[in-house]
Amino acid sequence: MIEQPMMVKICDIIEESSTVKTFFFESNMQFEPGQFVMVWIPLLDEKPFTISYIQNNIFGISVLKRGLFTNALHAKKIGGTIGIRGPYGRGFSLQTNSNLCVIGGGIGMASLSAVIDRLNLTLKVHQGNVTVIQGTRTSAEIIYQKRFKNMNLCTEDGSVGFKGTTVKLFGELLKKQRFKQVFACGPEMMLYKVVELCREYCIECEVSLDRYIKCGFGICGQCDCSGHRVCIDGPVFNMEELSRMEDFGKTIMTKTGERVIY
Amino acid sequence: MIEQPMMVKICDIIEESSTVKTFFFESNMQFEPGQFVMVWIPLLDEKPFTISYIQNNIFGISVLKRGLFTNALHAKKIGGTIGIRGPYGRGFSLQTNSNLCVIGGGIGMASLSAVIDRLNLTLKVHQGNVTVIQGTRTSAEIIYQKRFKNMNLCTEDGSVGFKGTTVKLFGELLKKQRFKQVFACGPEMMLYKVVELCREYCIECEVSLDRYIKCGFGICGQCDCSGHRVCIDGPVFNMEELSRMEDFGKTIMTKTGERVIY
Amino acid sequence: MPNIDLSIKLCNIRLNNPTILASGILGTTKALLKRVAENSAGAVTIKSISVEPREGHKNPTVITFEAGMLNAVGYSNPGVEAAAREFTDLQDVGVPVIASVIGTQKEDFVRVVEGISGLEFSAIEIPLSCPHTPGFGLLAGQGTPQATFEITSAVRRATSLPIFVKLSPNITEICNIAKAAEDAGANAITAVNSMGPGMIINIEAQKPILSFKVGGVTGDALRPIAVRCVYDLYKAIKIPIIGVGGISTGRHAIEMIMAGASVVGIGTGVYYRGVDVFRKVCEEMTQWMQENGFSNINSIVGGAHD
């Protein structure tokens, strides 16, 4: 694990959609699908991003442009440098011999993409198959279109694929298909509903949560979700753990550390 | 290596002579013949002593009663505790298939006794034999009489064995025997003469030097002998090294760090 | 084998064992305090609370190095009103909970103390010693005997709970400050806060890593300094000492207690050994006491003194 930010060169950039870019860098770090790094831009800030591409010594993070930091990242060019420390967190626990469903809402898809890669690799060898659901507001936001064939797309405006939410599409699929395990990442209300559905259908489920991250290694308490530190105990939690987390789907924690019910 | 003093219990004590006692303790440290430990008596002082017995997990130091610290050590009983850190220093490099000579003057014999044990053990397997010379002022000071059979004893007063110094006896033996290597420890003038004889007879020789030791691990510079730190570069030096050490046989270093010619 | 008793009374607060979660580590929510308590902490301290909410410094706020940790969190906290909502029904936590109260002037300390007065805190800790937050602690001159006396006196008038005054290891005159706190009615001294500040530079970026550039040093690097502070304080004051700084093993805890601490605080140890560092430290202390013939932890307090 790299404890102090290591400056790495951006060796490639892909525009995944109108608002998401993937930045590639070389490193001999070891990552598991679902783990994240803290990305440092000197003098600006440091924020968490999941590793979305794991390829030998080349890794990628897919970044949604939404505020000061991600705007600064999007302004980076090939050859530019960023600081990286990690990997942090506990990733997904992959079962590679079953029928699986991966559900990504918005940029949550980035956290799942390394999972899909890993599953596709191993599913060739083992029995089983993987169903991918990606949901966005509109077609321009869909990412990884070339990377993953046969995704089940859905958009809120119906501009492509199923018209409606990932949860709704997942509900439809559940009527026809039996899944052994579900992996999901996206807005917490979406995750909450996915978990409810999984509980109803007795399907195992793991979700990756999002909380404000400061230290990244379990010391500052900023990322708490009901006594669980998202940065080190998570970000991925299973259904059994989630059932004991009252805050799941109910509160967020602001930058000052205030727990706010939404 | 143990860097901070570890308190060990004295599990046995042998009176080796009127002025020398061996204190045994258990430890899972690893020692090579010629290495030393720093012995700490809390609130009093900390001083260097060579490991004189190496037996599985039981080790011994043989201590000549001569001043404040060694008097306090001699007052210790079985069950008492002392602090130990080490092992420090570079020991003897043993060649176990030759005719060897070990020369101990006074308490210098303590530094050599673990060497003799090791040689006796391995000489059974390999070719070669070991000649031991022990010199003291008088018979009451001779140590390890039961431990080593067939030592060539010498005393200044002639009360036992050869009457005269170890150097003189060594000179006599040299006329009859050919040694491949010599190991010596004792007063520096004795060592100086032994090395001179070895040079004359083209015999390899290693001697263990004595300087005032403070840190024990090569940082404080108190144990300098011509740019060589006795505590870590030594205490054992070979003839080639000694030939480049102008201070050898000529100076001592006082507790204040003054280099005094004697 | 003697029967080991790790329990201890600190200012009439009974603790099952002498390990306390230090302020600023995990103490953001009641749920986290509870988790730490379930991992055998004898007591827990909340992250310091000010009158107004504070976002703290930008990230990076915490960074590790070979010998410990550097942090400049900058006292991020939701402010006293939100804290008063968070820390209700504290008996749920299962062990005593200590409030940590900060302010830029003595009136602020009083306002926070009053704002949480209805809750079930067992004690009030006032850190006058943060080395990296403008307006607070050392950067606001709170680390002098005079300021310590004034702030402590003000808090004393505002609460009947035990008051712990938390001191900096930087200050040469730590004993004078502790005496000022004692004179003002403090019931215990927490020694010490983080040291320095220090700085770590990323040489490829040619920039200090922490956004605030400097931060307080904690962990292994701090331990010998903290032990010396506690040793000196034990001779200088009569009130008990909460020894904090670099403790992550049972041996470390015993060393601190022998220096004169009645109980120990653990912060960076959570990083070194996980949330169950409290359980591990207690187990290691118990085993050491068994092997060395001690049955009662109180009997070793100050044991290293002549």
Place this chain on the structure above:
Amino acid sequence: MPNIDLSIKLCNIRLNNPTILASGILGTTKALLKRVAENSAGAVTIKSISVEPREGHKNPTVITFEAGMLNAVGYSNPGVEAAAREFTDLQDVGVPVIASVIGTQKEDFVRVVEGISGLEFSAIEIPLSCPHTPGFGLLAGQGTPQATFEITSAVRRATSLPIFVKLSPNITEICNIAKAAEDAGANAITAVNSMGPGMIINIEAQKPILSFKVGGVTGDALRPIAVRCVYDLYKAIKIPIIGVGGISTGRHAIEMIMAGASVVGIGTGVYYRGVDVFRKVCEEMTQWMQENGFSNINSIVGGAHD
């Protein structure tokens, strides 16, 4: 690959590279200085010399711990007369030799400086900052701006050699003290001396390990504090800085230089990596500069400042 130049001029003394043996480490004899020089040190400092011989504290005087080293050697030295006999013909050493001069009052500093004035020292370092020797440094109040000004002025009148004033990392007002030294005619600031003091207790013996009980902390634990001191000093003073504290790798050296040091001192690094730590540090610096496109060490001095 750029051609790397590590050479640097410090107060008109030309050094092959910016690594200096710190005072008190190995600097007891000319032979040891020579050995260190043969291991690529750019310059070497002798162990501090007082008027009278001193035996120093009893053993244990030096002890290591996870994060560094603790020492209370207590300024053992043979006194100025014997030192003047030891350090003759210093050109034999092969690199510039810095004298370290201590005293309990300013007249002592002057006497030592005069006693060695006939020798070939390249500079005089005066440490006003030892945290563990009664009569000297911090324990004698030498670490104030006032005392620093007076002692430095006295030494200034006694010698035309460059004067380095060595400061403690403990003091919050380090910049004021450095300015006082600068005003009094110092040519460089050495920052820093050992920190603390700290204490390590052997819990089985129930006693502090060092015979003087407390000692100065050096090594890894000190580095972030030393880097911060140098960073602050770089903004406050105009004379060059010798950065000392926890340096044992090329990366550490570059970090210190980016903070603002012109050259670096190495002490505890000799323990971490052997007498050839100087060679290793130089090699690592060279390699880093090559990989990162720097050719001249001077160009990175203070590089971490905005």
